[in-house]
């Protein structure tokens with residue numbers, strides 16, 4: 391059984407509005423609830439730590455979801471600080487060499503089959519694994535003037551998604567190492583890579599997107615309306 395850390399302590403500055411995006415309601419439930427539902431629906435996910443912003447006024451106060459335990463803690467300035475807080479708040483039953491999932495609260499469209507693949511394949515890798523999706527667009531390198539310097543080859547380029555699956559202590563050490571070096575890691579894998587480790591890429595659906603702007607929210611609303 392695997393625990394999850396769900397960073398939900400961001401302010402949604404790119405999304406805008408009064409309410410942090412994880413608390414916006416779509417089809418009768420908040421984005422955070424959709425995300426927790428997607429994670430905790432997996433039979434091998436045991437519970438989750440939800441990382442909240444200091445002074446969060448919107449948290450529902452749930453102590454369980456889908457019949458599974460939910461714990462909370464307070465996050466930090468950057469996403470990586472929030473993940474570190476979540477790792478520290480995991481129950482003692484999660485051993486230091488156990489794998490844990492980290493999954494963005496703002497990524498509500500995770501499919502069970504992808505989570506299943508990640509758990510299955512990641513647990514058989516010595517380091518761990520991340521969900522990812524190959525880059526499909528043609529990539530341009532811009533110059534200072536906004537003109538195109540060149541086209542970058544997209545072969546072997548992947549977009550990193552979440553969840554990401556790593557061992558509790560190894561991930562904690564890697565995130566602390568990045569923090570102490572003043573490096574802003576934007577996902578867990580980047581912290582592990584800094585240690586010379588090579589996490590496995592597990593291809594997942596490209597519609598496991600992060601809600602960053604109102605257009606992303608409209609896309610998620612559309613997907614839900616097609617599903618029902």
Ligand code: CTP
Pocket residue numbers: 396397398399400401402403404405412441465466467468469470472473494495496497600601602
């Ligand atoms: N997050 C967090 N703690 C932070 C920053 C982000 O827990 N200090 C969480 C967000 O709540 C989100 C996830 O990390 O679930 C991914 O971050 P992002 O999409 O960047 O969300 P925000 O930081 O809230 O948005 P923005 O960057 O536009 O302000």
Ligand code: MG
Pocket residue numbers: 400469
């Ligand atoms: Mg952010």
